Amino acid sequence: MSDYIQENTKEIPVKYQPDVAVAGGGIAGIAAALAAARNGADVLLIEKQCMVGGLATSGLIAGYLPLCDGYGHQVSYGIAEELLRLSIRYGAQSEVPLAWLEKKEETEKQKKRYEVQFNPQYMALLTEQQLIKEHVHILYDSQICGVTCKDDRIAELLVENKSGRLAVRAKTYVDATGDADLYWYAKHPTRLFSKGNILAGWYYFYDGVQVKLRPLGFAEVFEEEKKNTVKPLVNRRFYGVDGQEISELLLLSHEAVLKDIMEMKKEKPAMEPVSIAGMPQLRMTRCIQGEYELKETDNDVDFPDSVGMIADWRKRGMVYEIPYRSLYSKKLGNVISAGRCICTDDGMWDISRVIPPCAVTGEAAGTAAAMTTDFGELSYERLAKRLRRQGQKLKISEIE
Numbered sequence: 001m002s003d004y005i006q007e008n009t010k011e012i013p014v015k016y017q018p019d020v021a022v023a024g025g026g027i028a029g030i031a032a033a034l035a036a037a038r039n040g041a042d043v044l045l046i047e048k049q050c051m052v053g054g055l056a057t058s059g060l061i062a063g064y065l066p067l068c069d070g071y072g073h074q075v076s077y078g079i080a081e082e083l084l085r086l087s088i089r090y091g092a093q094s095e096v097p098l099a100w101l102e103k104k105e106e107t108e109k110q111k112k113r114y115e116v117q118f119n120p121q122y123m124a125l126l127t128e129q130q131l132i133k134e135h136v137h138i139l140y141d142s143q144i145c146g147v148t149c150k151d152d153r154i155a156e157l158l159v160e161n162k163s164g165r166l167a168v169r170a171k172t173y174v175d176a177t178g179d180a181d182l183y184w185y186a187k188h189p190t191r192l193f194s195k196g197n198i199l200a201g202w203y204y205f206y207d208g209v210q211v212k213l214r215p216l217g218f219a220e221v222f223e224e225e226k227k228n229t230v231k232p233l234v235n236r237r238f239y240g241v242d243g244q245e246i247s248e249l250l251l252l253s254h255e256a257v258l259k260d261i262m263e264m265k266k267e268k269p270a271m272e273p274v275s276i277a278g279m280p281q282l283r284m285t286r287c288i289q290g291e292y293e294l295k296e297t298d299n300d301v302d303f304p305d306s307v308g309m310i311a312d313w314r315k316r317g318m319v320y321e322i323p324y325r326s327l328y329s330k331k332l333g334n335v336i337s338a339g340r341c342i343c344t345d346d347g348m349w350d351i352s353r354v355i356p357p358c359a360v361t362g363e364a365a366g367t368a369a370a371m372t373t374d375f376g377e378l379s380y381e382r383l384a385k386r387l388r389r390q391g392q393k394l395k396i397s398e399i400e
């Protein structure tokens with residue numbers, strides 16, 4: 001449709017003026033907000049849902065993928081490890097794998113990767129408590145719907161909530177929206193995931209004895225790479241940046257979940273659904289075009305500006321340093337990205353989008369956001385020193 005209306009010019013109150021505004025409260029946003037607050041910043045976290053955690057909580061993703069390389073060596077530390085431990089404080093899994101808890105020999109640690117299953121509800125409640133404890137101001141039920149720009153910087157975020165439209169003016173901004181929304185609103189180049197996403201419908205159910213996760217649409221296996229035949233729920237892929245398409249995705253996902261419940265009920269009449277996802281279960285949507293595009297083939301590369309390490313959750317032995325340059329673009333000086341929208345190629349995206357990398361990039365972005373008002377100008381040496389002080393290991397050569 002080519003019909004347009006003109007929106008009336010209106011006065012918008014600047015309601016918040018924090019040092020750091022974190023856009024999106026998923027794992028990356030939580031890590032960024034905690035890191036920025038710990039580095040002395042006054043932090044506002046803006047979240048459109050009514051809980052923090054994003055896909056990991058509202059999206060019902062309950063597997064905290066590995067902090068280790070699969071050969072018994074931990075690679076991700078800092079807030080990534082802190083959140084893993086927080087996620088299981090009261091269940092679903094009672095402890096981290098024993099070999100890791102007891103700091104056993106590497107041969108023992110190889111048998112079970114450093115990963116856990118957690119309860120998304122606890123995760124949402126506990127991370128919220130942690131943010132409050134560390135004086136992060138959380139603005140819920142508030143959608144960022146635009147930005148104003150001045151001199152290649154974001155001046156304000158435009159936010160809609162029950163109060164109407166308001167503005168947030170910060171010194172620096174962390175784009176942890178998962179979809180690079182801030183960059184997109186600022187008309188900075190972004191990139192879509194070329195293959196699109198399969199339909200997912202993960203939900204929790206009670207089987208008459210216990211509550212279980214049903215990962216419907218489980219594997220992200222592309223047609224041509226398929227070795228086993230996991231049938232997709234629908235023959236369609238989703239890009240996740242169009243309102244109409246997202247609505248269709250949600251309708252199809254709900255339909256698939258209901259159908260699955262009815263099928264399961266035939267075999268187990270006592271079975272009842274407990275919770276369905278409160279947000280679209282999209283893995284890779286839109287990412288920034290930063291100073292360096294991290295590639296799947298960059299495993300073992302020694303980057304001069306590494307801000308942390310991550311492992312490939314799919315393949316043992318694949319370790320990546322994350323260059324600071326993949327988090328920002330010099331053309332948008334006071335904005336940095338974190339989580340599943342940092343600058344990567346398609347192959348790397350499937351590695352960097354999962355929970356531990358989102359926490360690692362979130363911690364780096366939040367720390368940097370508290371230290372500078374221009375990410376391209378920040379001294380890497382100062383940033384690295386801070387990150388190390390916070391417990392992060394940055395270099396593959398430091399792996400023990």
Ligand SMILES: Cc1cc2nc3c(=O)[nH]c(=O)nc-3n(C[C@H](O)[C@H](O)[C@H](O)COP(=O)(O)OP(=O)(O)OC[C@H]3O[C@@H](n4cnc5c(N)ncnc54)[C@H](O)[C@@H]3O)c2cc1C
Nearest residue numbers: 024026027028048054055063065144178281339340354355
């Ligand atoms: C089906 C599926 C299965 C998965 N399985 C696993 C798994 O087993 N283990 C694992 O580690 N990872 C898994 N993942 C990936 C992982 O859960 C996510 O990629 C990761 O949690 C993303 O974190 P994030 O903070 O970058 O983004 P998100 O979790 O997407 O958080 C972004 C947040 O920003 C908010 N937001 C977005 N736009 C705006 C806006 N304009 N204004 C205000 N707020 C906004 C959103 O509401 C959301 O809370 C899975 C993902 C999917 C979809």
